[in-house]
Amino acid sequence: MDLLLLKAAILGVIEGLTEFLPISSTGHLIVAESLLKFDDARGKLFEIVIQSAAIMAVMWEYRAKIGTVASGLVQGQEAARRFTLNVFIAFLPLAIIGLALKKHIEAVLFNPITVAITSIVGALFILWAEKRKHTITVQTVDDLGWKDALKVGFCQALALIPGTSRSGATIIGGLFFGLSRKAATDFTFFLAMPTLIGATVYSLYKERALLSVHDLGIWAVGLIASFISAFLCVRWLLRYISTHDFTIFAWYRIAFGLTILGLYLGHVVEWPKA
Numbered sequence: 688m689d690l691l692l693l694k695a696a697i698l699g700v701i702e703g704l705t706e707f708l709p710i711s712s713t714g715h716l717i718v719a720e721s722l723l724k725f726d727d728a729r730g731k732l733f734e735i736v737i738q739s740a741a742i743m744a745v746m747w748e749y750r751a752k753i754g755t756v757a758s759g760l761v762q763g764q765e766a767a768r769r770f771t772l773n774v775f776i777a778f779l780p781l782a783i784i785g786l787a788l789k790k791h792i793e794a795v796l797f798n799p800i801t802v803a804i805t806s807i808v809g810a811l812f813i814l815w816a817e818k819r820k821h822t823i824t825v826q827t828v829d830d831l832g833w834k835d836a837l838k839v840g841f842c843q844a845l846a847l848i849p850g851t852s853r854s855g856a857t858i859i860g861g862l863f864f865g866l867s868r869k870a871a872t873d874f875t876f877f878l879a880m881p882t883l884i885g886a887t888v889y890s891l892y893k894e895r896a897l898l899s900v901h902d903l904g905i906w907a908v909g910l911i912a913s914f915i916s917a918f919l920c921v922r923w924l925l926r927y928i929s930t931h932d933f934t935i936f937a938w939y940r941i942a943f944g945l946t947i948l949g950l951y952l953g954h955v956v957e958w959p960k961a
Contacts, residue, residue, distance in 0.1 A: 695905040699912025706741040709855030714802045721956040735890045737913040742883040744917035777840035799951035802850030806944035813937035824865035868928045
């Protein structure tokens with residue numbers, strides 16, 4: 688049991704560290720779960736559970752903004768309504784396309800070759816985004832228009848392709864569309880809230896037959912590890928982008944993509960079926 692708790696802690700930390708960095712949490716968790724021999728149905732349910740802790744960490748970090756928007760909605764403030772509408776608009780593409788095509792996309796593309804390729808291709812887009820002239824038209828999330836939100840939303844929908852990275856797609860997409868690094872990152876975090884909460888609730892409902900009180904211990908460990916690591920990671924990323932670009936993540940993605948290929952072709956990691 689102690690070994691299982693250690694596995695839960697390790698996976699919780701990996702989830703927290705990779706969920707909001709532009710490096711794809713899916714690929715990291717698949718590799719870690721396979722190496723730790725925790726990639727059965729029970730492990731997949733655990734992955735869903737700890738994802739909820741990561742999003743709670745983001746909500747805690749942005750609790751002041753969430754409170755301001757909630758209060759503004761009650762008071763009928765235009766800024767609060769516009770912000771909420773923008774998040775909703777950006778959420779729609781992934782929700783609609785995901786419901787229609789997610790199973791088909793996973794059946795065709797959920798494999799190590801795809802994850803490795805998308806990791807490397809995503810890296811090239813990051814390098815391109817950082818090399819091109821960045822003209823900022825949206826300084827903060829409050830300056831975002833509905834068209835900007837919709838564009839970012841379609842970028843998020845690219846995350847349906849395994850290995851793309853939801854945060855990577857929205858942040859880099861935001862840079863291409865004129866958002867400042869801070870605005871692109873902040874909006875990515877706000878957009879993650881309905882996206883990940885919805886995905887978690889839906890997945891838990893589908894896998895409800897696997898829920899067991901006997902797993903409460905490993906869930907607790909995983910949730911705590913995921914929450915703490917995600918909170919620290921988000922804090923670090925917000926400080927990091929104030930003085931750095933995203934190039935380091937591009938090189939990491941290339942290295943990770945090559946690692947995925949090596950582990951799979953060397954039969955070190957067993958890739959699960961979608």
